[in-house]
Amino acid sequence: MGAMQESNTEQLRNRPVLSFVRRSGRLDARLQRAWDRYAGEYLLDVNAGEGSLDVRPGVTIDGGYVCRTWGNDNPLIVEIGTGQGENIVAAAAAHPDMNFLALEVYDPGVAHTMLLAGKQGLGNLRIAQVNAPELFKVMADGVVAEVWTYFPDPWPKMRHHKRRIVQPALAGEIRRALVPGGLWRIATDIEDYALHVHEVMxxxxxxxxxxxxxxxxxxxxxxxxxxxxxxxxxxxxxVESPRFEGRVLTNFERKGLQAGRVIHDFAYRAV
Known part of the structure; x- marks a missing residue:
């Protein structure tokens, strides 16, 4: 094996396992207009480069960063995988005394979240289009009040279970980033994912x-x-939790209920 082939093999071996598949989601005219209008206001400049979902070297999400970005030191809530933004935008509108950070990797979801937030003129919401585990690595200790992960990709095939976002490594970073007593709230409508959450958490x-x-x-x-x-x-x-009243009933959750699936809610407190 040549040196270049050995190097490529080593890079593949060390490449992190992602909880999502990179795919280009085309923006329709409405979402493109939303992106053009609101990206400067809502999208954080933390990416390593154009098209990259890695965090730029030197970025640190600490108390000072929160104050500079949101203009206050209100509690910060981070949602991993915000989808179309229905839940986090509703939460931000209902709680102007709290700061919200939406983590989403897909262009249409990011643009739709901007559109919903922009229509209401929300000033307490920001979006980061980065790989969530990478962002939590650059978060300071105790900077986050709560983390929400609702209906993550279940990766149903057995060989893909390692791609599920709830993993010990991420849990460790979230624990460090949470304030004492802070919560990681998780919800899934997949029974096997519920077992996975229990095994990890x-x-x-x-x-x-x-x-x-x-x-x-x-x-x-x-x-x-x-x-x-x-x-x-x-x-x-x-042991699981009652449904979190702060989670709005999104179209995704409604479809799961209509299909007869049971919703599993979890709340894990940082101790």
Missing amino acids: DAMPGFENVGGLTVSLPTEHVGKGNADEAAGLPHADF
């Missing part, structure tokens, strides 16, 4: 599961091809 140092509901889940994982076997697997009781 219930034993995670520095977090306390503060849920008050008992649910029964299979204790073995299933994938896309054998999900129908879940009901016949051994089950055990797990």
Whole structure:
């Protein structure tokens, strides 16, 4: 094997596992107008370069950065994977005394979030179009009040479970970034993802599961091809949370409910 081939193989081996697939989402005329009009106001300049989802070297999200960016030192809430922005925009409108940061990688979602926020003239919302684990690496200790991760990509195939966003490495960075007593709120409508969250978070140092509901889940994982076997697997009781009242009912969640899926809510407190 030549030196160049060895170098390429090493780069592939060390490349981080992403929780999303890079794809170009074309903007229609309405979303392009929103991007052109609002990007300067809402989109943070933290990217390593044009088209990159990495964070630029030298960026640090600390108290000073929050004050310079939002103009105050109000509590900061970060949502990982904001989709079309329905939830975080509604939260920002309902809580002008709090700061909100939307993390989304896809152009249409970013543009639609800008559009919703811009229509209401929200000044307490910003958007970062970067890989969430990379951004949390540059966050200072105790700079975030809450983190929200609602209905993340379930990556249903067994071989893709490693791509799920809830992982020990990210959990460790979030724990460090949270204020003492801060919360990581998670929701999913996929039963196997709920088991995954319990496996990662219930034993995670520095977090306390503060849920008050008992649910029964299979204790073995299933994938896309054998999900129908879940009901016949051994089950055990797990602790989860009531639905967070601060989460609006988005179109995505509504479709899940209409399909008969159960919503699993989690709240983990930094201790």
